[in-house]
Structure formats: structure tokens, C-alpha cells
Amino acid sequence: MMERFSPTPDLWKKLSLFDRTVGAIAIILISLIVVVLLRGNQSPLSVTQYSWRNTNIGAQTQALTMTFNHPVDPGKIEAGLTIDPPLAGKTIWQGRRWFYSLTEIPRYGTNYQLSLPLPAMVRGRGEQDFTSVITSRARALVYIGVGGEERGRLILYNITNPQQPQKIILTPRDLTVRQFQIYPQGDRLVFTATDPTRRSGQQNIFTVTTGINNLNTQTKILPGKLERLWENQDYDNQRIALATNGSTLVIARQNVQNPADAGLWVAPKGDSPRPLGIKADQFIVGPNGNFLAVTQEGGVGLIPLTPNAGAPQFLEAMEQALDFSPNGKELLLTQQNPDFSHSLVIYDLQDRTQREILRGPYPLLSCRFDPRSQPRAYCLQADFIQREGEPVQPEPYLAVINLTDGQTRPLLALPNYPEVDLAIAPDGLGLMFDQVATGPSMGSHDLLTNSQRSIVDGRVWLLPLPGDLATETDADPDPQELTAGFAPRWMP
Structure with missing residues (x-):
């Protein structure tokens, strides 16, 4: 029969001093662990x-x-x-x-x-x-100046404190800015500008720092640091569109030696531009850089820019792509109907289905989604008026449209300014627009509208958007003149 082992006091005495020390330490540690487990974590909650x-x-x-x-x-x-x-x-x-x-x-x-x-x-x-x-991020905008030392230059305008707004001129005097886009963190702008070191009127692409760092407020970034992108004297860079997340830049280019060599190029983040083999004058990029919407003959083409975007699509009878929704899942377009009326259409890029929002005799000039959760858009519409002895003239007005039922509420008349640039604040609480005066061309460094008319003067206005403007009970907001300039964009 096997005997059961049981320690005796004599066994402890027979152990070496080292073994007794190790055993004592082990007993103490086990006792401490038991006490901690019984009493719980005593450290302050943090x-x-x-x-x-x-x-x-x-x-x-x-x-x-x-x-x-x-x-x-x-x-x-x-x-x-x-x-x-x-x-x-x-x-x-x-x-x-x-x-x-x-x-x-x-x-x-x-x-x-x-x-x-x-x-x-x-x-x-x-x-x-x-x-x-x-x-929160600064309530600020960027625009192109029209007068004095600001003319043709990018201006950062911080209106967080309306009583003490702050202006910073970001670009040098010898560059005439044509168009610009803002990177998602607000730290840089990308823009096209006529360059005095290149052929007359040729546009190159640059970036410039804003001095704003939204990711780490302890890091100092100086404004106005300029960088030329993709040194190439063969092409004139005429228009650009940047994805909201900054991942993709699309460029409309034309060969200065061979004007027939013109089309869209795409530059994914960190890469050099590559041609897409598509010609287009009007195009917008989805916020995630997945899709490019281009106005083509007979409709609007949806061009995938990433492998997971699927196959190309062509939306027949569409006149123009107006705006992608903030999440990139929907697209607002205008459509011409067989009876010559015009519709505002919302297209679901995932389901590939479309829904008519409203129909009227005239096309919408531009629309912007409300970034808040409300299903609505702010649109520039126009009535065409013919007065005695005058040609038919568009009379634009700003309206808010409910994207669920198509109900429209006019907000503000904008007479005599058919080329108005709309920009919705990232928090949805303000809408900026410009009004420009045009005149005869003043040379290759003119400031130009989208229709290539020379800009003589311009004003940037702010329209506050409080409350639910889709209801008739709210009073119409009053616009406030911000500054001289045009093509305003909100800092993201």
C-alpha cells in the first residue's frame, strides 16, 4: 500500500537557507495576491x-x-x-x-x-x-481676392470672432490663381495659377500651407509655404477637382503644342498624374475618391477610380452632375425630359436607382447637399424673364429643397448674377456665395468666371442657416457681406 506524503517540521529544517527564503517569498506573494483579489482594485479610477x-x-x-x-x-x-x-x-x-x-x-x-x-x-x-x-475647428474660409494687393491671390479669412476677423494672404503676388481646392485637414490648398516663368497664360499646379493644423494643435505650421507639383511644361492645367478625403485629384489638361491632346488625368495621393482617356469640361469627384462624374454628350458618365468602385455607368438624358452626398452614396443631377422640362434627380450609386425630386421649365444651375442629417439641398434656380426691348435674361434665386417630397422654399433673389458660386459650411450653419461684376478682358492674367468672362469686382456674402429652413414658419435669413473677393470655400 502506497504511503501518503505529508511534510513534517523536520523537513523544513532540512531545507537549505536559500530554499527556505524562496518558499517564504512565495508564501508572502500568494498572500498578497489573495488580499488584492479579496479587496479588489484600490487604484483611483482614471x-x-x-x-x-x-x-x-x-x-x-x-x-x-x-x-x-x-x-x-x-x-x-x-x-x-x-x-x-x-x-x-x-x-x-x-x-x-x-x-x-x-x-x-x-x-x-x-x-x-x-x-x-x-x-x-x-x-x-x-x-x-x-x-x-x-x-472645434475655426470658422474660416478661403477666397480669391479681387482688389489691391489681394487681386488674384488666395486669402485665408478667419471669422470665428466676427468682431475681429483675421486675414492672411497665402500666395505670392506674381501668381494669378484660377481655381483651388482644400485638403481635408485644412493644412494645405491645391490650386492652379498662371505662372510668369512659363508660357503666357499657361497654368501650373501648386500647393500652399495655410498655417492651420487640426490634428495636433501643439505643432506649429507656417502659412504660405509654396510647392510646385509635377513640373511639366507640355501641358496647361485648366481645371482641378479634389476628393473630399484628399485621396484623389483630377485634372483637366491640354497639350500646349497640340490642342487636340486634351482630357482628364487622375493623380491618386502621392502619385504622378496618369491620363484617363476622357474629355470633359464639367466633372466632379466623389468624396471618397471612388467615382468621377463627367458631363458627356447625351448624359453623365460615372467613371470608377478605385478597384472596388465597380464598372463604369452612363446615365442617359442627364444634363449635369451637381453634387455628391457627404457619404458618397448619392448623386444629385439635372435631367432634360422629352417635353423639354427639366428635373432634379437623386441617383443611388449602390442600388443604381434614380428618383425624380421635382420638375420645372428651367434647369437648376447648381445644388449642394446639406451636410447635416436632414434630406435637403440648397440650389440655385432661375426664372427666365423677357422685358420689353431686352433679350431673355435669367434671374437666379437661392432655394432650399426637401429631397424627400420635393417641396421648395425660395430664400433669396440674386438678380443679374447667373454665375453664383455656392459653398455650404461643414457644420451646415451657413451658406456662402459670391456676386461678381464682369467687363472687357484685361489680358492673360485676368480673373475669369466659369464662362471665361473677365472679373472686374466681386463680393463674398454669408447667409446664416439656423433652424429648419424647410418650413415656411421660419423667417428668411438675411445675407451679410463678408469681404471683397470671389470663389469662396469653407475650411473643412
Whole structure:
């Protein structure tokens, strides 16, 4: 029969000093572990990771994430969070990590005060409330100047403090800017400009820094740092379109020696341009850089720019692509009907289905989606009026259109200015437009409208967009003149 082993005091005495020491340490450690397990985590509850530190939030901000140093009660954390002014969101938990997913766009030019009274979820003292001041992105715009030292130059105009707006001239005097686009973080602009070191009237592509850094507010970036892109004297770069996420730049080019060699080129981020083999005067790029919408004979073509975008599509009878929705899933277009009327159409790029929003005798000149969740767009429409002894003239007006039922509410008449440039603020709370005066050509360095008319003067206006403008009960907003200039764009 096997004997059962049992330690005796004599056995402990027989162990060496080293073995007894190791055994004692092991017993002490085991005792400490047991005490910790029985008493729980005594460290103060704290936030170990916070995604909004040293950054400015904006329309591209999707969520706040926090990680805690030990398990918490989700209900208590959610109930304790306060943000002033309110910023709506919904919560998702992954263990100790908390995702506060925003359901509304932060208001630009605003400081938010976040407070989280960390509950007493562990015994002991020293727990502290978590507080943070969150700064949203600046309420600012960029435009092309029309007078004095600003003429033909890019101007950054910060209107976060309306009583003390700030202007910065970004480009040198010897470049006449034709067109520009803004990269998604607002740190750089890409633009075309006539270059005095090249052939008369030839346009090259440049980038310039704005001095704004929305990703890390502790890093200093100086404005006005200029860089020429893709040194190539064979082509005139006439128009550009940049994806909202900055991934893709599309360029309309023409060979200066052979005008028949003209078409669209695409430059994915970090790569040199390559020709697409497509000619087009009017084109827009989807916000994710997946699709290019081009106006062609007989309709609008949808050209995939990435492998996952699928096959090319052609939308017959469409007149013009107006705007992609902020998520890139829908496209607003105008369509000419057999009875010569014109329709506003919304096209679903995933389902490849289209729906008529409204129909009228005249085409819409331009439209912009509201970036907020409301299904509406702000459009420039026109009535054509013939007065005695005068030719038929378009009389544009700005309207808000409900994209669900097609209800239209006129907001503002814009007489005598058929070429108005519309820009919706990234938070949806303002609309900018320009009004220009044109005259005879003044030379190769003229400022030009889209129809190539020479710009003599221009004004940039701001139309506030508070409340639900789709209802007739709200008073019409009053436009405010901001500055002299044209082609305004909101900083993202």
C-alpha cells in the first residue's frame, strides 16, 4: 500500500537557507495576491486614453474614445457625461473602452466643456473628475481676392470672432490663381495659377500651407509655404477637382503644342498624374475618391477610380452632375425630359436607382447637399424673364429643397448674377456665395468666371442657416457681406 506524503517540521529544517527564503517569498506573494483579489482594485479610477486630446474636432470627427484603467459601470459613466454646449451622440462599449459616436456635427468656432465625474467604483480615496475643454475647428474660409494687393491671390479669412476677423494672404503676388481646392485637414490648398516663368497664360499646379493644423494643435505650421507639383511644361492645367478625403485629384489638361491632346488625368495621393482617356469640361469627384462624374454628350458618365468602385455607368438624358452626398452614396443631377422640362434627380450609386425630386421649365444651375442629417439641398434656380426691348435674361434665386417630397422654399433673389458660386459650411450653419461684376478682358492674367468672362469686382456674402429652413414658419435669413473677393470655400 502506497504511503501518503505529508511534510513534517523536520523537513523544513532540512531545507537549505536559500530554499527556505524562496518558499517564504512565495508564501508572502500568494498572500498578497489573495488580499488584492479579496479587496479588489484600490487604484483611483482614471482615463488612460482620450482621443480628443490635442486636436480640433470638426465634421470629419466621428467619435470620442476613452479607455479606463479598470472595469467600470457603463450606465454610471454614460449618465455622468456632460458636454456644454450639448453635442449629441450614442455609446458603444468594448471592455474598458468607451466609444461616444457623434450623431450631429460639432458647431465650428466653438469651445465645448466636457465633464465626467468619475464615480466611486473602487474603494479608497483620490478619485478625480475628468474635465476637458474641446475646441472645434475655426470658422474660416478661403477666397480669391479681387482688389489691391489681394487681386488674384488666395486669402485665408478667419471669422470665428466676427468682431475681429483675421486675414492672411497665402500666395505670392506674381501668381494669378484660377481655381483651388482644400485638403481635408485644412493644412494645405491645391490650386492652379498662371505662372510668369512659363508660357503666357499657361497654368501650373501648386500647393500652399495655410498655417492651420487640426490634428495636433501643439505643432506649429507656417502659412504660405509654396510647392510646385509635377513640373511639366507640355501641358496647361485648366481645371482641378479634389476628393473630399484628399485621396484623389483630377485634372483637366491640354497639350500646349497640340490642342487636340486634351482630357482628364487622375493623380491618386502621392502619385504622378496618369491620363484617363476622357474629355470633359464639367466633372466632379466623389468624396471618397471612388467615382468621377463627367458631363458627356447625351448624359453623365460615372467613371470608377478605385478597384472596388465597380464598372463604369452612363446615365442617359442627364444634363449635369451637381453634387455628391457627404457619404458618397448619392448623386444629385439635372435631367432634360422629352417635353423639354427639366428635373432634379437623386441617383443611388449602390442600388443604381434614380428618383425624380421635382420638375420645372428651367434647369437648376447648381445644388449642394446639406451636410447635416436632414434630406435637403440648397440650389440655385432661375426664372427666365423677357422685358420689353431686352433679350431673355435669367434671374437666379437661392432655394432650399426637401429631397424627400420635393417641396421648395425660395430664400433669396440674386438678380443679374447667373454665375453664383455656392459653398455650404461643414457644420451646415451657413451658406456662402459670391456676386461678381464682369467687363472687357484685361489680358492673360485676368480673373475669369466659369464662362471665361473677365472679373472686374466681386463680393463674398454669408447667409446664416439656423433652424429648419424647410418650413415656411421660419423667417428668411438675411445675407451679410463678408469681404471683397470671389470663389469662396469653407475650411473643412
